[in-house]
Amino acid sequence: MTLVDAPARQGVTLAEVTAKAIGKAASPVVTPVALCRGTLVTRNLAVTRHFLEGLLGMECAMLGPKRLLARHRRDRGSERYWILEIREVDTVEHPQTLINHWGFMVASNDEVDRAHALAAAKKDEFGLKRVHPPKGNHGSYSFYFEDCDSNWWEIECRAEEISYAASVAVGDPVEDNRETMR
Amino acid sequence: MSSDTPTIETTSFSHGTLGVRDAVATQRFYREFLGLNSVRKANGTQYVWLGGEWIIACLPTGKAPRQLQGVENRWALQVATAAEVDAAHGAAVAQAALWQIREITPVQADDGGTRSFCLQDLDGNWWEICHRPGHLYDDVFERSATVS
Numbered sequence: 001m002t003l004v005d006a007p008a009r010q011g012v013t014l015a016e017v018t019a020k021a022i023g024k025a026a027s028p029v030v031t032p033v034a035l036c037r038g039t040l041v042t043r044n045l046a047v048t049r050h051f052l053e054g055l056l057g058m059e060c061a062m063l064g065p066k067r068l069l070a071r072h073r074r075d076r077g078s079e080r081y082w083i084l085e086i087r088e089v090d091t092v093e094h095p096q097t098l099i100n101h102w103g104f105m106v107a108s109n110d111e112v113d114r115a116h117a118l119a120a121a122k123k124d125e126f127g128l129k130r131v132h133p134p135k136g137n138h139g140s141y142s143f144y145f146e147d148c149d150s151n152w153w154e155i156e157c158r159a160e161e162i163s164y165a166a167s168v169a170v171g172d173p174v175e176d177n178r179e180t181m182r
Numbered sequence: 183m184s185s186d187t188p189t190i191e192t193t194s195f196s197h198g199t200l201g202v203r204d205a206v207a208t209q210r211f212y213r214e215f216l217g218l219n220s221v222r223k224a225n226g227t228q229y230v231w232l233g234g235e236w237i238i239a240c241l242p243t244g245k246a247p248r249q250l251q252g253v254e255n256r257w258a259l260q261v262a263t264a265a266e267v268d269a270a271h272g273a274a275v276a277q278a279a280l281w282q283i284r285e286i287t288p289v290q291a292d293d294g295g296t297r298s299f300c301l302q303d304l305d306g307n308w309w310e311i312c313h314r315p316g317h318l319y320d321d322v323f324e325r326s327a328t329v330s
Binding site for chain 1: 201255260261
């Protein structure tokens with residue numbers, strides 16, 4: 001049996017997909033209202049805040065001693081927004097890899113190239129360890145970079161037909177029966 | 183205070199990623215225990231979301247051993263009441279073997295009314311189930327804006 005993806009549906013939003021209960025269990029054990037936050041650590045909150053605000057344009061606010069919150073500045077005033085919580089630690093016990101990264105969208109592939117050039121040029125100012133070159137991958141164009149605490153970040157442009165919402169709007173993969181139909 | 187002219191002009195904070203060893207078993211846990219929306223793709227990538235225009239891309243890592251995540255790198259799910267935190271904790275303890283939950287922390291409460299606990303799933307990723315009074319973190323950002 002081979003599984004294949006149904007054709008993506010363009011122009012949809014995740015809110016529309018969610019409203020149709022796509023990918024949702026009927027009666028899960030936990031019934032959360034939102035996936036609201038991701039967390040990471042830094043050895044220097046001031047450096048990380050400068051990076052988040054100055055490089056990525058995040059809105060930051062102190063949650064408490066050695067705890068910082070950040071959200072995308074376009075989410076200011078929104079009913080729903082996703083938050084990063086950053087905690088200052090003495091040592092990063094679990095350095096992250098590319099498998100665990102945070103992603104931001106830009107408007108075009110040219111914007112990816114522009115962002116890459118700026119990140120590379122300001123590598124020292126923002127304490128970046130590595131800035132990888134941009135790469136294309138089936139409609140996505142992006143580059144990754146690593147901050148001074150081994151957190152990984154991606155700047156990406158995705159074609160509309162492979163937007164995240166379009167990708168999930170068609171549900172789980174389906175069986176490819178073409179061979180048995182012959 | 184946030185920069186008015188960031189170096190990179192992004193349009194959205196769109197996604198985070200994590201590693202998954204068995205997409206089918208993990209999807210069952212995400213959907214049926216955690217209550218997340220989840221869709222798998224034919225290439226093994228799985229997408230998870232709930233309540234917003236952001237998404238977690240769960241990337242296949244194969245069965246080979248890899249470093250597990252620490253609780254300091256986790257994903258938080260907001261529930262509607264403090265009682266739901268306790269109920270979720272009880273369910274996690276009772277069903278740990280069924281869902282291959284590796285570790286469960288005790289429920290914690292702080293002075294501000296936040297109640298939460300964390301669990302480490304079958305892939306070694308950490309999830310926080312929490313309740314915080316008020317709407318998300320509006321109060322924190324509003325206070326910060328006022329100070330600025």
